[in-house]
Amino acid sequence: MTAQTGRFDGWTAVAVALTGGYLLMIIWPLVLVLINSVAVGGTFALAGFETFFSSRLYYGTLINSILVTVCVTLLSLAIAFPLAYFMTMFRVMGNGMAQVLILASMMSPPFIGAYSWILLLGNNGMITQLVQDVFGFKPPSIYGFVGIVLVLTLQLVPLIFTYLMGAWRTVDVSLLEASESMGITGWRRAVQVITPLLWPTVLGGSLLVFVRAFADFGTPMLIGQGYRTVPVLIYSSFVGEVSIDKSFAAFVAVIVIIVTLAVFLFQKYLVDRQKISMTAMRSIEPKRLTGWRNIAIHAYVYGFLALALAPLIVVVISSFRNTLYGQFVDGYSLRNYVGAQRDIFRYVGNTFSIGLTALAILVVVAILLAYVTVRRRGPLSGTLDTMTMVPYVVPGLIIGIALVTAFSQGPIILTGTFAIMVIALAIRRLPYSARSIAALMHQFNTSIEEAAISLGASKFRTLVQVIVPALAPGILSGAVLSWVTIITELSTTLFLYNTSTQTLSLGIYAQVIRGQLGTAAALSTILLVLTMISLFLLMRLPGGQRALRV
Amino acid sequence: MTAIALRSLRKEYGGQIAIADLDLDIREGEFFTLLGPSGCGKTTLLRMIAGFNSIEAGTISFDGVVINDKPSAARNIGMVFQNYALFPQMTAAKNVAFGLQTRNIGKGESARRVEAALHSVHMDHLKDRLPGALSGGQQQRVALARALVISPALLLMDEPLSNLDAKLRVEMRDTIRQAQREAGITTVYVTHDQEEAMAVSDRIAVMNLGLVQQVGTPAEIYRNPANRFVAEFIGKTNLLERDALQRDGRLVVELGEGVTLDITEVVGKTTDGTMQISVRPEAVRAADSGIQAEVVDETFLGSHSQVRARLSSGETIEFLEFSHRASLWQRGDKVTLQLDTSMLTFFDAEDGVSVMRGASK
Ligand SMILES: Nc1ncnc2c1ncn2[C@@H]1O[C@H](COP(=O)(O)OP(=O)(O)O)[C@@H](O)[C@H]1O
Ligand SMILES: [Mg+2]
Numbered sequence: 080m081t082a083q084t085g086r087f088d089g090w091t092a093v094a095v096a097l098t099g100g101y102l103l104m105i106i107w108p109l110v111l112v113l114i115n116s117v118a119v120g121g122t123f124a125l126a127g128f129e130t131f132f133s134s135r136l137y138y139g140t141l142i143n144s145i146l147v148t149v150c151v152t153l154l155s156l157a158i159a160f161p162l163a164y165f166m167t168m169f170r171v172m173g174n175g176m177a178q179v180l181i182l183a184s185m186m187s188p189p190f191i192g193a194y195s196w197i198l199l200l201g202n203n204g205m206i207t208q209l210v211q212d213v214f215g216f217k218p219p220s221i222y223g224f225v226g227i228v229l230v231l232t233l234q235l236v237p238l239i240f241t242y243l244m245g246a247w248r249t250v251d252v253s254l255l256e257a258s259e260s261m262g263i264t265g266w267r268r269a270v271q272v273i274t275p276l277l278w279p280t281v282l283g284g285s286l287l288v289f290v291r292a293f294a295d296f297g298t299p300m301l302i303g304q305g306y307r308t309v310p311v312l313i314y315s316s317f318v319g320e321v322s323i324d325k326s327f328a329a330f331v332a333v334i335v336i337i338v339t340l341a342v343f344l345f346q347k348y349l350v351d352r353q354k355i356s357m358t359a360m361r362s363i364e365p366k367r368l369t370g371w372r373n374i375a376i377h378a379y380v381y382g383f384l385a386l387a388l389a390p391l392i393v394v395v396i397s398s399f400r401n402t403l404y405g406q407f408v409d410g411y412s413l414r415n416y417v418g419a420q421r422d423i424f425r426y427v428g429n430t431f432s433i434g435l436t437a438l439a440i441l442v443v444v445a446i447l448l449a450y451v452t453v454r455r456r457g458p459l460s461g462t463l464d465t466m467t468m469v470p471y472v473v474p475g476l477i478i479g480i481a482l483v484t485a486f487s488q489g490p491i492i493l494t495g496t497f498a499i500m501v502i503a504l505a506i507r508r509l510p511y512s513a514r515s516i517a518a519l520m521h522q523f524n525t526s527i528e529e530a531a532i533s534l535g536a537s538k539f540r541t542l543v544q545v546i547v548p549a550l551a552p553g554i555l556s557g558a559v560l561s562w563v564t565i566i567t568e569l570s571t572t573l574f575l576y577n578t579s580t581q582t583l584s585l586g587i588y589a590q591v592i593r594g595q596l597g598t599a600a601a602l603s604t605i606l607l608v609l610t611m612i613s614l615f616l617l618m619r620l621p622g623g624q625r626a627l628r629v
Numbered sequence: 630m631t632a633i634a635l636r637s638l639r640k641e642y643g644g645q646i647a648i649a650d651l652d653l654d655i656r657e658g659e660f661f662t663l664l665g666p667s668g669c670g671k672t673t674l675l676r677m678i679a680g681f682n683s684i685e686a687g688t689i690s691f692d693g694v695v696i697n698d699k700p701s702a703a704r705n706i707g708m709v710f711q712n713y714a715l716f717p718q719m720t721a722a723k724n725v726a727f728g729l730q731t732r733n734i735g736k737g738e739s740a741r742r743v744e745a746a747l748h749s750v751h752m753d754h755l756k757d758r759l760p761g762a763l764s765g766g767q768q769q770r771v772a773l774a775r776a777l778v779i780s781p782a783l784l785l786m787d788e789p790l791s792n793l794d795a796k797l798r799v800e801m802r803d804t805i806r807q808a809q810r811e812a813g814i815t816t817v818y819v820t821h822d823q824e825e826a827m828a829v830s831d832r833i834a835v836m837n838l839g840l841v842q843q844v845g846t847p848a849e850i851y852r853n854p855a856n857r858f859v860a861e862f863i864g865k866t867n868l869l870e871r872d873a874l875q876r877d878g879r880l881v882v883e884l885g886e887g888v889t890l891d892i893t894e895v896v897g898k899t900t901d902g903t904m905q906i907s908v909r910p911e912a913v914r915a916a917d918s919g920i921q922a923e924v925v926d927e928t929f930l931g932s933h934s935q936v937r938a939r940l941s942s943g944e945t946i947e948f949l950e951f952s953h954r955a956s957l958w959q960r961g962d963k964v965t966l967q968l969d970t971s972m973l974t975f976f977d978a979e980d981g982v983s984v985m986r987g988a989s990k
Contacts, residue, residue: 524714529701530708530714530715530716531716532702533707533708533776534707534728534731534775534779535703535705535731536727536731537702544727548716548718549716549717
């Protein structure tokens with residue numbers, strides 16, 4: 080008797096297909112990891128647990144990870160808060176440009192930072208050499224704890240900065256005027272009035288930074304050397320630097336999932352509990368400062384920008400330096416590019432073919448997923464909604480491990496194929512895409528959809544001819560953003576590639592590990608140029624600037 | 630043209646009843662309005678007819694054929710929404726053409742019909758504009774053309790004018806009425822604005838709390854409201870409470886000191902008891918004799934003025950004064966009021982239902 084809900088139609092089939100795909104591609108592999116973590120040779124065992132806590136070599140990595148993560152989170156916050164405060168409250172010359180550059184540094188390939196600081200401050204780094212030549216002593220080593228914290232902090236400040244700028248935009252100037260009228264100004268106002276308003280944002284941003292720093296693999300792998308974090312331990316026990324112990328790797332992976340999940344739930348609890356909803360009628364008008372204060376805020380903003388962009392500039396310059404056996408020597412030329420041209424063509428070709436295929440699948444699946452969860456509410460769509468968020472919580476490295484565990488033996492063998500690379504990259508990005516498209520659909524008026532249906536259009540036709548074209552600008556800028564993260568993704572695909580499916584970011588990693596610093600710099604420069612062109616395109620798109628604002 | 634019959638129709642939202650056992654007949658080609666206060670279930674009912682809401686019980690039929698399970702897209706309806714609901718990425722002409730496209734109508738004929746539809750709502754000159762570049766009134770005209778161009782069996786409109794300003798509303802409702810007459814399409818129109826309903830409708834169903842209170846032409850429901858709710862909702866009225874008394878075999882009410890009204894012939898029910906009398910402002914007039922009252926205030930409104938006066942019973946009565954006196958009445962001035970007894974409606978004070986002879990339901 081029901082006219083609409085509950086009828087079995089094409090959409091139910093789509094929901095079933097999506098659920099099936101998720102179960103096969105994500106849930107099943109992760110369950111395998113879970114089983115592996117407590118099973119050795121087919122019997123239940125807590126060997127992983129015992130090994131992990133038996134040696135400082137292993138449990139020490141957890142302590143290291145937590146130390147790094149806490150330091151990075153606090154430092155990022157301490158640097159980002161004044162940055163956002165200055166850039167909102169005061170006139171900063173070139174404000175718009177500076178914000179774009181900060182965003183660009185956030186979107187740049189994560190591990191390039193680590194690699195670049197090695198070029199600057201590593202054993203043979205530019206600054207190391209300079210200091211040694213001029214002062215005759217070696218500056219303190221960049222490897223280990225300090226390097227990881229430095230690189231990750233510079234990488235993650237922009238993230239929390241973006242969150243804070245977003246929150247600032249919602250603060251109405253009348254709030255500031257009210258506090259001023261009560262005699263509360265300057266730093267006291269920042270602390271007493273503004274901080275509580277921004278608190279949920281600060282919390283949300285910090286916890287995101289925490290999870291990112293905790294799960295990051297590339298940075299500690301490249302710059303950590305003896306200082307090993309949990310992801311590095313997972314990697315090395317999985318690929319078997321010392322001995323191959325997949326069960327142990329799986330056990331450590333489960334620890335990581337538990338920690339990140341706990342942090343996410345904690346964040347959700349805190350954010351839900353104290354939602355402050357504000358919309359600014361009048362946004363804050365930046366004030367012009369004079370004298371030393373003005374100089375100080377400019378020094379702060381541009382100082383940070385210099386540090387954030389330094390790695391990128393260094394990489395580009397290095398790519399033109401001559402090398403001998405992979406190490407840099409005097410003189411500049413295009414030899415790094417010319418010498419590795421065959422590899423470069425292969426990497427770039429793979430990046431485009433794999434990346435664009437993944438992007439196309441991602442966009443289509445995300446649209447269907449968003450439509451099913453937003454417009455066709457039902458028990459299945461609720462489950463789908465929850466499942467969609469799984470790759471959001473599970474770090475890329477572990478998704479990679481799960482996929483390789485599930486698809487390197489048994490009924491479906493996909494490792495080393497083009498398909499598995501595409502699937503991994505699409506899965507990694509799916510939660511973000513589905514969420515942003517779902518947000519667009521939530522704002523889209525249902526009566527427009529009903530108008531189409533009343534005019535005789537089927538649900539599918541309505542989706543394809545009315546909804547998607549109407550949301551196209553938002554979907555397109557989201558897709559460009561996804562494209563940037565797909566081409567810079569490293570950890571998810573680390574276990575899944577072979578030489579015929581190696582992308583630029585995987586190529587950079589391989590060359591750095593092999594000590595081919597010149598080739599790595601050339602590849603990094605190409606990836607950077609690709610990223611920048613994409614971001615430039617994004618800025619040009621209608622609504623593109625908004626897409627960047629978290 | 631289509632006649633619609635709703636039988637024992639029922640709608641629940643999670644156990645909460647929104648429409649309770651509703652029966653309604655909408656005739657071929659008529660302009661039928663669902664009128665009632667916000668939240669009374671008008672939109673719910675309209676969306677059931679459109680096929681966007683589930684039906685918990687009962688039937689909806691078009692020309693005698695039950696269409697409960699027919700999907701919305703197959704019902705051949707034209708719909709006009711409060712928020713226009715134009716496809717934002719299509720021009721006015723493309724919006725109008727959409728429904729023809731889904732019906733696989735050829736390019737030439739489609740273009741011709743789009744042209745004609747836009748012409749009938751005076752929008753031909755703006756056909757290549759995107760909705761974002763049109764005003765609210767213009768967008769609603771395009772939406773109307775889009776709904777009419779497919780020659781629907783049924784035109785459904787949910788408060789199509791409520792986002793427009795007052796002047797446009799009047800202009801637009803004339804356009805709607807004219808377009809509907811020309812096309813002769815059975816139309817169900819939803820509004821909470823009684824004046825708008827009176828102006829456009831052939832017949833009106835007054836709704837409250839998910840129930841139909843009365844169905845009739847605008848004149849019928851104004852002159853002969855089925856109950857107190859309808860009397861108060863449609864137009865303005867004064868409610869006086871009086872006891873009906875048996876006197877010499879006649880039924881009478883005493884309106885004021887010395888003014889007694891014999892209602893034996895007017896009232897269908899002969900029992901005595903407390904009644905409520907609906908007195909329209911235009912049924913009251915100051916005269917030389919009648920009920921004593923004391924002026925509370927008089928508001929000058931140009932063509933007439935609006936007077937509020939207190940009866941000796943303590944009740945306040947509002948009426949219109951068209952006489953052109955040199956100065957307005959002041960608070961406390963004594964007046965005598967005459968009531969036009971042919972314009973009164975009597976309700977049972979207990980349940981508020983009309984006790985008039987031949988009261989409609
Ligand atoms: N989707 C819904 N879910 C739950 N209750 C609803 C829904 N839509 C309407 N209602 C309820 O049904 C009643 C009638 O609503 P509606 O038909 O929108 O009234 P109207 O259009 O006359 O203002 C209201 O009490 C409203 O709260
Ligand atoms: Mg309504």
